[in-house]
Amino acid sequence: MPHPNSPSSSKIHLHHLHPMASPPFTPSHHLLLPYFSTLPTFLLLILPTLIQIQGVNGGSIGVNYGTVADNLPPPSKVAAFLLDNTIIDRVRLFDADPDILRAFAHTGISVSITIPNDQIPRLVKPNFAEEWIKFNIQPYIPATNIIRVLVGNEVLSTANKLLIANLVPAMQSLHTALVEASLDRRIQISTPHSLGILSNSTPPSTGRFRQGYDTHVIKPMLSFLRETNSPLMVNPYPFFACTAENLDYALFRPNPGVFDSDLGILYTNMLDAQLDAVYSAMKSMNFEDLDIVIAETGWPSKGDPSQVGVGPKEAAYYNGNLMRHVVSGKGTPLMPNRTFETYIFALFNENLKPGPVGERNFGLFEPDLTPVYEIGILRPTAQSATPRAHQGPVEGPISTPRSPSRSTVSESKRWCVPKTEASVEALQRNIDYVCGLGLDCGPIQENGPCYAPNTVRGHAAYVMNAYFQATEGKEFDCDFDQTGALTTVDPSYGKCRYW
Known part of the structure; x- marks a missing residue:
């Protein structure tokens, strides 16, 4: 469609993942309990079975x-x-x-x-x-x-x-x-x-x-x-x-x-x-x-x-x-x-x-x-x-298996996502810390199913939820120095599955 104004693959530019890095910051008292009280033994038990998301690199x-x-x-x-x-x-x-x-x-x-x-x-x-x-x-x-x-x-x-x-x-x-x-x-x-x-x-x-x-x-x-x-x-x-x-x-x-x-x-x-x-x-x-x-x-x-x-x-x-x-x-x-x-x-x-x-x-x-x-x-x-202007649900099946949409609501399941007002710097610290613990951050690396959108906020959402699900799943496990919030809406999209 002509527009009246007119007649190499993306790399990570905002941040780099350091899977084995030391914590880049000292957690506040809000984070000390969830980060350290259960992790020494609990993570050793759950790390081998942490989610491994495989699949094609999602189109952007x-x-x-x-x-x-x-x-x-x-x-x-x-x-x-x-x-x-x-x-x-x-x-x-x-x-x-x-x-x-x-x-x-x-x-x-x-x-x-x-x-x-x-x-x-x-x-x-x-x-x-x-x-x-x-x-x-x-x-x-x-x-x-x-x-x-x-x-x-x-x-x-x-x-x-x-x-x-x-x-x-x-x-x-x-x-x-x-x-x-x-x-x-x-x-x-x-x-x-x-x-x-x-x-x-x-x-x-x-x-x-x-x-x-x-x-x-x-x-x-x-x-x-x-x-x-x-x-x-x-x-x-x-x-x-x-x-x-x-x-x-x-x-x-x-x-x-x-x-x-x-x-x-x-x-x-x-x-x-x-x-x-x-x-x-x-x-x-x-x-x-x-x-x-x-x-x-x-x-x-x-x-x-x-x-x-x-x-x-x-x-x-x-x-x-x-x-x-x-x-x-x-x-x-x-x-x-x-x-x-x-x-x-x-x-x-x-x-x-x-x-x-x-x-x-x-x-x-x-x-x-x-x-x-x-x-x-x-x-x-x-x-x-955001108020809804029109309702236009996608009801018709397509010729491929449906992926979970971001509007899936659960009455019991909860996911941890960044607060809207959380700064990019704070979310980057969350990424570095969680990945530094040894949790699998492969899905948010290039060619991973959760790499796109290639933003700090998008990657932080995945790793913050991965940590929340890997621990006891209590409300304080999603605190992240007051940058995390719980939601009953499944954040999964495309091939990117939030467990």
Whole structure:
């Protein structure tokens, strides 16, 4: 979806785990009892049986942060909200707004910047590319975790010959500028595409790139992506291809499916079919080894009366099932056992966007940060404090086993999570202390099921609960110098299970 503002894997930047480290602080009297009274004998008994979480590395859930509105909260408030109250661990911006880049400093949230289409011809010039990196990237790193620069958005769909001819040279020029600045290992260059780059997509096994673009633009671009270890980014939108007849297929709800007779595969949801069509097109040009990132996908909660399947319930069905599906590790029929880095469109309802009603209502949140509907994207402590705007439960099963959502409530089970007001420094001390005791902190290390979101708060929640469950499970075992709180809402998500 073109946005009016526009036409290497993440590392731990906030902290490092030291599993055998000594306690980095002296616990107060609130902590002395739970930490030391029972641990010498108790931990020796339970350490061999502490939870061992195995599984695929969960795909990361991001969001497109658009700003075509006059009622949005300041960037600093948005960054704090995403960090403290949601499981979102990455954002895509449609420009290089310095206020937003500064707001995400020291959060650990991965940031992708989009360069507007109209700047593409200028970026071909090495001097301009170097200046762009100098003024839009270097002042903000490493404090802000910038992971990608995206050159335009859906450029091939513009049919603008000047932009299309300069797309790959601009990407190459920017990469050279990153090399000169010694940032090429940290920041990738890519560009998102609509599915209009395909000449055929049904059945998925026959997916091919459009003739003319395939050899002159797409093949050189795929070669560049392979050489720079960058992903192909696409914007699949089942919403725009849905009808009254295939609505359940688009929403991941139970449906008869669509059969690909060429391969004998039954597709049970439209997103898989769209992704596999892209994969088939890549494979036809011998580039099936490239990763695919979903740069945009979403569903509006309001629309024009003539639109099919538009409402908060349908939006919750799609985005909720989307989240579970892309992190499940099942992948697609042609790309099994994969997860997909995915960016939901969009963070906010944007009241100044032109076009039909739906264009202004793709947001997960209202400008006051209340959810438009609930899909399990809020952390438990945020759920209890945030009023509900619309009810849109995710009821429909998907083609993968369901993972526990963050909204599961237990009448007897309790989990220990950080208090909202707890400082990052205090939570880091909790991480260092618990891991230093010898409890298994592997799940929050890179490639672990609880690594994402890669934030101190997210990692502290896991280890604080691991300690609480490993001890006697009394209220004081969750004190952590007054930074912990008990909840009856299961914090588990995706492959990350809180025991």
